[in-house]
Amino acid sequence: MKVVSAIQPKLQQAEIDLAARRPNSLSAYDLYLRATAHYYAMNREEVEEALRLLYRALEIDPRYSRAASLATVCHTINLMQRWAIDPQSDLKEAARLAQLVLSIDEHDSDTLACVGLAKAYVSGDFDTAIEMVDRAVALNVNSATAWGFRGVTCVYVGQAQEAVCSFERSIRLNPLDPTLFVTYSMLGVAFIDLRRFDEAVAVAMKALRKNKTFGLANRCLAAALAHLGRDAEAKRIVAQILEIEPSFRISDLLSRSGKWPQSYFDGLRRAGLPE
Template sequence: MHIIFTEPHPNAPGSVLIKNKESFPQPRLFLIGSFGVLGTDGQNYTPRSKKARGVLALLALAPRGTRTRVWLCDRLWSGSTAENSATSLRQTVFELKRDLGELAGELLEIDRSTLGLRLDRIWIDVHAYVANPAEYRASGVNMDTELLEGMDIPDEEFEEWLRMERQIWHDKIDQIHDTPANQTAIISQIDYAPGMTMPSVVENRRKLFSLGFLQNIRHGCGAETEHLADCLLDGVAQNLQELQPIDIFDFRDTNIQEDHARQNLHADFFIRVRTLQVQNALTLTFLTYRASSMALEWSQSINAPISEILSGDVPLLQGFIAQNVDRLAKTLFSSQGQSEIPGAAESTAIGYSALNMLFQLDQTSLQRSAALLDHAEQTTSNSIYPALKSYISSFIIGEHLTDMNIESINETRRLADSVVGDNPFNSISIACLGHVMGYVFSEHAMARNLLERALNLNSNQAFVWDHYALHNIYAGNYDQAYAAAKKANYLGSFSPISHSYDTTLCMAATMVGDHGTAINAGRRVLSKQPKFKAAMRYLLANYGMTGQVDKAKDIAQHLLDLDPKFIDPEQQKARFRLNDKAAETNILQSIRVGLDN
């Protein structure tokens, strides 16, 4: 907790009244612990509105202190229309300027498209402590003090951003504490902007998250249904562990009681499944308990005829596995540091965080993801980390975030070659490798072999089906791609990266001529991630194919704003990367509708 040297601002929680103020050479912004803004004379300028504080926090942790208005609206009003969120942002900026008073003109840069915070004119605790660990040690801040403590803005996009920033801050604290006071911190070759994490070179001492599986409850189950509860739990365990190392304690086959488990096992949550069969109908209920109290955290159920649950044509059980994995991951990784059990497990959630960062589709997120994976690869032996590092190369090419030089290509090769040997049983690792082999190196036969192996390992992973669909698009197998994309879209509908699965569905639907599905999927993508250039390219093609000239022109202009080189016909071929020349010609002709008007 920071002590703020001022009388408290009205409605500014966390301010502390003390007798004497302190003067500073620059205004100060506190993000660790209670949020607060102080002027050079110690006067409190903390904004009163939650959203105004949120804007300031988003800018303070942004690269170069700048964000577009669209990006800010997506984090603070993701459920609103573009017009309503823009209006809300204007009102919030007014409130921010009002509460900052004389500091507003000095610190804020505001234009029609962006908001900025002049990082050179304000002291920010996070940046100052990373730049100078001695200053952090002298501050007396406890390493368990949370970043943006108590900041409660009820928007899923903001909560996801805050969770990732807190993770990054935890990693920085680990580095500061593990670096001797007289030793200069080791800097990665990546050029880190302010607010960006640096990989640690010391042993990762954090424990893993942990789950305890309790005995299932079965009512009325026959021989054909009594195994389904175990299939559900086993599927959830496999999906979780492939992306994020996690400890699972399985007590389904023992007589251990819940109170004994709670007292003797430092799990974060306990899980069980209840199965109820009434004639030909089956209800499966997934129950999640907080370990500290054994109180029910949440539950969710499906009810359907037994034939539909068992049918491979309608993958209800697979969808229910994926749904519970995504909800459980959010519960686990957003609860970090909140466990009430002394000595309870804690984790950096690196695999989960790094993958989600990649799909934010900007240079800063790419670098942050690489930094987290560097940290993990140096401290933990797990194939998912080098696999995800190699997977970054597909973003460099597909979204043109930076250039691939020969060193990057060789490093990608090295990482890819190491993945299968380290762990040939992780479907996400194998799928990452398969995508890199096909998309980056155009080795499509090897890519297909790897992706089919990944599907055989785990057919419940949306990520694997999605990349199997992408491979078939690039290989010209469009019907197969469309079927796989629809399955990935279904399984990944609750995933934080569902917009990626929508993008693949848009691409596959385009190639089979289902323009309605393609356009709807593409529009869903851009409502969630307005910078996804792959979705824009295929949406442009569909508007061209369906003669929607005005919409084609609008999306073409937006795309060229983000990727000016796309105007070059050779670059257009490189962006689509299609091996089928007839399909390539059709796509390139269709996009001219928007580009030539």
């Protein structure tokens, strides 16, 4: 099974590359693959394009669970990253799509983990979320995706040590994951919750080496540096954050979700990010 888990990401990337070269007459699966490539870029415009392609896929096949589950994640990421123009719309659509996924297939590990994340972040249904992500990794213990979403979910329900174990498992299973910078960033938040600030700095810097403009990685680094009393470095990162996101406010992040650890918010305040 370890061999399979190592080969699977490479096979999917090959399929994505093939779908990108196909003509405009695309199947739902082709559209899903193209959407996945945009999702991997993990910025506002690319996630928006991923959603456009996923909805086209769902027009062709309204019960395509993989397309519906990735769309659920994209709407959730819009909220997490403060990319949502209309947060209530993203909340409602993520909740709707999560229910659609469950009505189609409750036995696929990756889609179940996607829904678990949405249940934690969008719905605040922590007990159901943990039940889903635990079941996801039980269904496929070698799914890097399932372990990664379990990690994010554990961060939101206050199980930081479980989050760390899940992220580390996910990284071991797929060290070439195109969205590894997201995993490192969330691992950093879990380390902050555990007051392991030096480790939070290390993984946030790893994330930024892969994607220097990723908001969560910069915020994680600023918070961890502030907790360590490395004020000059924290202020330099804060300046970078505000250059990328001039409208960033801690209160805005709080209003969209109360699931982040309190120590993370404390670090953001100490770093000097505007309230």
